[in-house]
Amino acid sequence: MIRKAKIEEVPVVQNLINTEAQKGHILPRSLSYLYENIRDFWVVEEDGQIQGCVALHVVWEDLAEIKSLVVDMVRRGQGLGKKLVEQAIEEARDYGIKKIFVLTYIPEYFLQFGFIPIDKSQLPHKIWSECINCPKFPNCQESAMLKVLEG
Numbered sequence: 001m002i003r004k005a006k007i008e009e010v011p012v013v014q015n016l017i018n019t020e021a022q023k024g025h026i027l028p029r030s031l032s033y034l035y036e037n038i039r040d041f042w043v044v045e046e047d048g049q050i051q052g053c054v055a056l057h058v059v060w061e062d063l064a065e066i067k068s069l070v071v072d073m074v075r076r077g078q079g080l081g082k083k084l085v086e087q088a089i090e091e092a093r094d095y096g097i098k099k100i101f102v103l104t105y106i107p108e109y110f111l112q113f114g115f116i117p118i119d120k121s122q123l124p125h126k127i128w129s130e131c132i133n134c135p136k137f138p139n140c141q142e143s144a145m146l147k148v149l150e151g
């Protein structure tokens with residue numbers, strides 16, 4: 001079941017994200033960040049357990065970002081990540097958002113959803129404020145991918 005995260009699930013979501021962040025694949029998230037942004041988050045729940053999460057963060061009138069996509073290591077390869085990304089895309093459509101981007105180390109994963117590679121310089125400056133706190137700044141190898149929503 002894919003649904004919006006609940007406030008009491010913040011510690012579980014943080015554990016999912018920060019376990020993966022230790023491997024350098026995604027950015028870690030503080031409890032403060034997660035409580036402030038919990039309304040961005042979708043989770044996938046199976047057998048009463050949170051198995052994955054994704055966030056859709058609105059950036060500007062026509063732009064949103066997919067963030068913090070992670071599926072528990074033992075549940076990977078079973079389509080959960082795909083469901084989470086599709087849910088985030090659906091939510092963006094419902095909001096009337098025209099473009100979604102993602103900064104990622106696995107750009108090939110996002111091709112299946114219609115994202116295409118773009119130059120990072122095409123993204124607005126305001127999105128880089130987070131990067132200053134990243135240990136990899138300024139030598140980050142993430143790729144920027146963009147999906148334009150039709151209709």
Ligand SMILES: CC(C)(COP(=O)(O)OP(=O)(O)OC[C@H]1O[C@@H](n2cnc3c(N)ncnc32)[C@H](O)[C@@H]1OP(=O)(O)O)[C@@H](O)C(=O)NCCC(=O)NCCS
Pocket residue numbers: 020025026068069070071072075076077078079080081082083102103104105106108109112
């Ligand atoms: C990326 C991630 C969320 C994918 O979750 P998942 O549940 O294993 O993915 P799915 O099972 O939904 O995969 C859907 C399809 O993508 C393919 N795929 C999975 N990982 C892939 C990768 N790294 N690169 C390319 N394709 C990939 C699968 O083979 C599958 O193809 P199929 O539909 O033809 O069988 C998961 O591997 C993860 O948590 N990774 C660590 C965190 C991370 O890197 N997040 C991305 C941040 S932008």
